[in-house]
Structure formats: C-alpha cells, structure tokens
Amino acid sequence: QVQLVESGGGLVQAGGSLRLACVVSGSSIRMNRMAWYRQAPGKQRESIVGITAGGITNFTDSVKGRFTISRDNAKNTVYLQMNSLKPEDTAVYYCNLQRLLFRDQYWGQGTQVTVSS
Numbered sequence: 001q002v003q004l005v006e007s008g009g010g011l012v013q014a015g016g017s018l019r020l021a022c023v024v025s026g027s028s029i030r031m032n033r034m035a036w037y038r039q040a041p042g043k044q045r046e047s048i049v050g051i052t053a054g055g056i057t058n059f060t061d062s063v064k065g066r067f068t069i070s071r072d073n074a075k076n077t078v079y080l081q082m083n084s085l086k087p088e089d090t091a092v093y094y095c096n097l098q099r100l101l102f103r104d105q106y107w108g109q110g111t112q113v114t115v116s117s
Contacts, residue, residue, distance in 0.1 A: 002026035002106045004095045009111030012085055016115070020080040022095030022108055029071055033098040034078045036069065038091035038113075045094065049080065062088075085115045 008020040020036070035050035049069045051057045057069055068081045078095060095108040 002097065002099075004097060004106055004108035006093065006095050006108040006111040009093060009113045011114045011116065014085060014087055014115055014117050016085050017081070017083045018085065018113060020082070020093055020095075020111060020113075022078045022080075024076045024078070024095075024097060027097060027099060027106075028073075029076050029078055029097070030073045031099075031101075033100065034069075034071065035096040035098070036078075036080045037094045037096055038089075039094070039110075040088075040091040043091075047096075051078070082113070085113075087115045087117045089113060090115050 003025045005023045006020060008018060012018055031053055033050060033052050035047055037045050037047050039045040048063050049059045049067055051069050066084045070079045092110040092112050094110045096105060098105045
C-alpha cells in the first residue's frame with residue numbers, strides 16, 4: 001500500500017521560508033516521478049514542481065527561483081523548500097507520486113501553507 005504523508009506547513013509572514021516534507025511508504029521515490037501541487041481557495045489544483053526518477057525538474061513560472069525540490073532516497077522523502085513566500089502562495093500543498101510502470105498515482109492528505117502580508 002502506497003502512502004504519502006506531508007508535513008511542514010504553517011503560517012509565515014511574506015518574505016519568509018518554509019520547508020515541506022513528503023514521506024513515502026510502499027514505493028521507492030527514486031523509481032518514480034514526484035511532484036508538488038497546490039490548491040488555493042476557489043481555485044483548481046495546480047502543479048508547481050516535479051522531479052523525474054532521473055532527477056530532471058520542472059517548475060511552474062510563479063515559483064521559479066523561489067522554490068526548490070529535493071529528494072532523500074535513503075529516507076524515501078521529498079522536500080519542497082519555499083523561499084521568499086508571497087501571500088498568493090497561500091494554499092493547501094499536496095505531494096504526488098506517479099508510478100509510470102503501473103500508470104497510477106497517489107496523493108498525500110495535504111498541508112496548509114498560509115502567508116500573511
């Protein structure tokens with residue numbers, strides 16, 4: 001059974017930083033594509049960053065230069081480092097695992113990030 005558990009969300013002032021973590025069990029993160037999504041109130045869930053099994057990353061324009069994604073394969077954990085946070089970054093952040101071999105995907109429960117102005 002594949003499970004993803006996010007942590008690290010919270011309330012931060014504009015310009016501050018947070019690091020989110022996604023601990024994965026039941027599947028190896030280095031074999032799959034990992035991604036972070038977010039969903040703001042009244043908006044659709046959007047992909048903000050992904051990392052392939054080969055380590056190739058892609059970022060949505062709104063977070064380029066501010067957010068980074070990394071993996072700790074030994075801990076089977078993916079991180080999202082968020083710097084220079086803005087009020088418009090306020091959202092629930094979700095971790096996503098895509099198993100290309102099985103053509104399925106899994107989601108974490110989400111963690112709330114609130115950026116005050």
